[in-house]
Amino acid sequence: LDFLNLYHTETGRPGLRQRQAEAYRGHLTLSTDELTFGARVAWRNSTRCVGRLPWQTLRVNDLRHVTDHDGVFAHLLAHLRGALNGGRILPTMSVFGPGVRIHNDQLIRYAGYRQPDGSVLGDPQNADLTDHLRHLGWAGGPGTRFDVLPLAIEAGGQVRLFDLPADAAHEVRITHPTCPAVGELGLRWHALPVISNLTLEVAGESFHAAPFNGWYLQTEIAARNLSDEGRYDQLPAVAAALGLDTTSRRSLWVDRALLELNVAVLHSFDQAGVRIADHHAVTRQFRHFEALEARAGRPVQGRWSWLVPPMAPATTPLWDRQYDDREVRPNFTTQLPAWRAARPGVCPFHP
Amino acid sequence: LDFLNLYHTETGRPGLRQRQAEAYRGHLTLSTDELTFGARVAWRNSTRCVGRLPWQTLRVNDLRHVTDHDGVFAHLLAHLRGALNGGRILPTMSVFGPGVRIHNDQLIRYAGYRQPDGSVLGDPQNADLTDHLRHLGWAGGPGTRFDVLPLAIEAGGQVRLFDLPADAAHEVRITHPTCPAVGELGLRWHALPVISNLTLEVAGESFHAAPFNGWYLQTEIAARNLSDEGRYDQLPAVAAALGLDTTSRRSLWVDRALLELNVAVLHSFDQAGVRIADHHAVTRQFRHFEALEARAGRPVQGRWSWLVPPMAPATTPLWDRQYDDREVRPNFTTQLPAWRAARPGVCPFHP
Ligand code: HEM
Ligand code: HEM
The missing domain is CATH 3.90.1230.10 (Nitric Oxide Synthase; Chain A, domain 3)
Incomplete structure (x- = not known):
């Protein structure tokens, strides 16, 4: 209900009373326009994101009707190609239907292969994910430091693996x-x-498969x-x-x-x-975002420790500032990795 | 009383009961040993200080009997020379008696001269202090970007200015x-x-003139x-x-x-x-400090945003850590600048 209020107030669209009445009667399905607005505001509210200035440009693919493995995979490939856009990257989100989950934390991730000596070949951060994919039946890649991992797509309670074609992982x-x-x-x-392990929370609904880039x-x-x-x-x-x-x-x-x-x-x-931001420009843009939000009469929440860059931070205009780190909705929330949630009876934090 | 407990527990010195009884009767004057311990623990508890590893080496000059301008100035010169120690700097604190205050925020500060065009020659951060010293009668220095400011020493309700000789401001x-x-x-x-505008708080007493370096x-x-x-x-x-x-x-x-x-x-x-720390070594030493404190059974408080260095912070071992930022006593507290406190009837924050 708060969300409907926000949507109608900010967009100026009519019909708030009618939607509220529908919500009271208990059957509220978000329209594509409402979902798109909600996803954009979720970005705008992301306290850890310094790149929020273009939040209104987020493209949202409303795929809530897609709930099968092959459909999800096909749309993920379309997402990867469309968002890359020949290098002129377009911020994009694809929202899938109930029962869908992507086990990978990002669509493109490099394998981290545990070696007998305890070291990791590739990206150590992805060693658990790599183990998990092996358990699910992945045969492993060529064994370089930069092997792109397959996607583990869960739908209808079943998990299937899909290899990413080289052109999808530019x-x-x-x-x-x-x-x-x-x-x-x-x-x-x-x-x-392309972050694929955050849940999009809009108007009391949780979209567990809503990868965005x-x-x-x-x-x-x-x-x-x-x-x-x-x-x-x-x-x-x-x-x-x-x-x-x-x-x-x-x-x-x-x-x-x-x-x-x-x-x-x-x-x-x-x-x-290929478009990429630098820490000087993006922090200046963030200040601009703050100014625009102030003009719109909206407070900006932020997590200072995430917003300041890990390089020459005191030369950026965020160093001397303070931010309120409250989380407001719509927003993104974290998920338990699938390989933790998947072991009933085992404490996910002390397995 | 908490402090007496801490002192006797940590140092293992006998006589706690007797000191407690004295405190109950209302006349507790800290011994030099207690004051020294309190100053060291105040350093240990400084949440914004990344240099706390050698907290036990702090030398404390007990000058609580010194309350006159000339005495204070002479001891400040001795502090500057003794602490410099030919470049092998010794962490040192001088604790002066009641009614003494140093208006400068550090003993050595460069003038910031406001120019007609609104710019500042020298250190802009010290422009207010420079104005204040001019009001107090300072004629101004040679006019370089690095003019060392005189000291404004307050004692018995009166303020006097003292020039620092060149060898004291190495x-x-x-x-x-x-x-x-x-x-x-x-x-x-x-x-x-040499920070000179923080109040040392030990055992319920406040020492307003306790410069330390x-x-x-x-x-x-x-x-x-x-x-x-x-x-x-x-x-x-x-x-x-x-x-x-x-x-x-x-x-x-x-x-x-x-x-x-x-x-x-x-x-x-x-x-x-001249001894100087680098951000790689000092952050490693801070981790060592944490380990020693853990071994001693004491929690460490810290302010992450002050502890991480403003250069390549993610390459230091503090970046991934989290700290509890509670302030515990003994500690240092901030003072209102003398030029703000000195104008009765004027709001110090909106003069
Ligand atoms: C358009 C270019 C963008 C830039 C330059 C950017 C920049 C960043 C950066 C630097 C971080 C911190 C990452 C880290 O330290 O791990 C971050 C985090 C985040 N961003 Fe953005 N971002 C962009 C787009 C987006 C979009 C489109 C969304 C959502 C629709 C978004 C939502 C988030 C969220 C939720 C986080 C926190 C992620 C986490 O907790 O791991 N960002 N962003
Ligand atoms: C021995 C070498 C020392 C090093 C390398 C060191 C390092 C630092 C650094 C880098 C800061 C942050 C300064 C800033 O960003 O403005 C700091 C703050 C601080 N340090 Fe240390 N420190 C040392 C000695 C001491 C001593 C002897 C004391 C007290 C007895 C002390 C108490 C403090 C306090 C209270 C602050 C906060 C100051 C403020 O709020 O402006 N430090 N220290």
């Missing part, structure tokens, strides 16, 4: 504008971040995914490629390798014609 | 290990950060004081000295200038033999 090879040795590290990353912010790839010690841990390799002396961190070699990797990721995406 | 000229043009910018910073963390100077747009705003100048193209921030010239300025500050302090 990737960018990472090269450096002036240091070829960085390019020779063989690093790459996929163009599209924006474009990347370069720090996500360069300052976290490729550089975290618990992820690809590539700063030592980048430093070696740059010929840095890594005897002591006090030389700031870590900071220098980090800078050059960020330069490389921006350069590579730009060269490949 | 400074380091900033040069870059490989780029001489950075050195030619004429940047410098003082060796000692540690050594600097290089990001404080290089990533904030010299680079913030509202401070010395030197990143454009550093970029020019490095010959960077500053047309677009997307080239990450800001990040590169920031890196080189941090390299320069560490290099300059190291060359000058």
Whole structure:
């Protein structure tokens, strides 16, 4: 009911009274227009998202009638291709029907293969997901550091695996504008971040399969995914490629390798014609978003620790600000990974 | 009483019952040993301080009997010289008697002279303090960007100004290990950060004049004081000295200038033999502090947003952690600036 109010007030559409009456009688199915509005406001309310300025441009595919594996997969492929849009990425969400869930946390993820010595080949963050897919019957990929994982789509209580064709998982090879040795590290990353493990909450309804994408912010790839010690841990390799002396961190070699990797990721995406944000522009845009919201008379919620970038944060206009971190609806909520929820009788947090 | 308990429990000294009885009878004057312990624990409890590992090494000058201007000034000079210790800085606190206050927020501060065009020559953060000192009769300094301000010492209700001799305000000229043009910018910073506007709260007593110092963390100077747009705003100048193209921030010239300025500050302090921490070492030491505190059975409070450094924060071991930001006593509390408190009838926040 709050949502109907919001929808009619903000959009100026007539018919609030009638919809309210329907809701009171207990049968409210959101219209496509209402769902689209709800998804956009969920983005606008995402406290951890610094990229909210274009929230009104979100395209929403209303696929609530799609509830079978093949249908879901076909629409996910269409989502990936349509959202990539030849590099001029379009923020997009696909909302599937009841009983559908995607076990992968993002549609495009690299395998993390546990090795006998305890290390992980690929992305360590995805080791649990990789294990899970193996349990579900995945034979494994070619065994590189960047094997794209298959999708585990759940529908009607059954899970099936689907391989992503190469063109659906578009990737960018990472090269450096002036240091070829960085390019020779063989690093790459996929163009599209499509989050598929958050539940969209609108008007009291929960959509568990509502994958959405924006474009990347370069720090996500360069300052976290490729550089975290618990992820690809590539700063030592980048430093070696740059010929840095890594005897002591006090030389700031870590900071220098980090800078050059960020330069490389921006350069590579730009060269490949794939849209990507940088932390200076996106934080300025966020301030603009705040100004627009203030003008519209709406408070902005935010989580400071997520909004400030992991690189030179004090040079961005968010460092000195404070944010109210309350979560308001419509919004996104987290799901328990399928491989945790799937073991009844076992505590999901201490398995 | 809580404090006496803490003191006797942690130090293992006998006599708790007797001190408690004295406290009940209403006349408790802290012993020098108790005051020293209280000051150390106040440091240990400082949620915003990432440099807490050596909290037990704090030297405390018990000067509660000193309440006159000349005495305070003489002891402040002794503090500055003793704490500098030829560059091997010793964390030190001087606790003065009732009625003493130091109007400067740090003992060593650079003037910020308001110019007719609205800009500030020097450190803009100190423009209000500079105005205040002019009101108190200061004639002004030579007019450089780095004029050390006189001290405004309040005692017995009267304020007097004292010039700091050059050797008390030891400074380091900033040069870059490989780029001489950075050195030619004429940047410098003082060796000692001596915070003089926090009240030490121990056992229900408030010590308003208890200046203390540690050594600097290089990001404080290089990533904030010299680079913030509202401070010395030197990143454009550093970029020019490095010959960077500053047309677009997307080239990450800001990040590169920031890196080189941090390299320069560490290099300059190291060359000058003045102790300074770097953000990689100090965050590791903080983790060690946490481990030691855990072993001692004590919880650690912290403010994440203050503990993470403003440079490459995600490469430090604090990024992924969460801290409880409760303030526990003994601790430090903030004071209203003297130039705000000094105008009765005027709201200090909307003068
Ligand atoms: C258009 C470009 C976009 C940019 C540059 C952007 C940027 C970001 C960044 C940098 C994060 C933090 C990621 C992390 O640290 O793990 C984030 C998180 C988030 N964003 Fe955005 N975003 C964009 C689009 C979107 C869209 C289209 C939505 C939803 C419709 C969205 C909703 C969220 C949510 C819910 C989170 C939190 C994710 C989590 O908890 O893991 N964002 N965004
Ligand atoms: C020994 C070397 C020390 C280092 C490297 C260090 C480091 C730091 C840093 C980086 C900050 C944040 C400053 C800012 O962002 O403005 C800070 C704040 C603070 N430190 Fe330390 N510190 C040291 C010694 C001390 C000592 C000796 C004390 C007290 C006895 C202390 C108490 C505090 C307090 C109270 C704050 C908060 C100041 C404020 O609110 O402005 N620190 N410290």
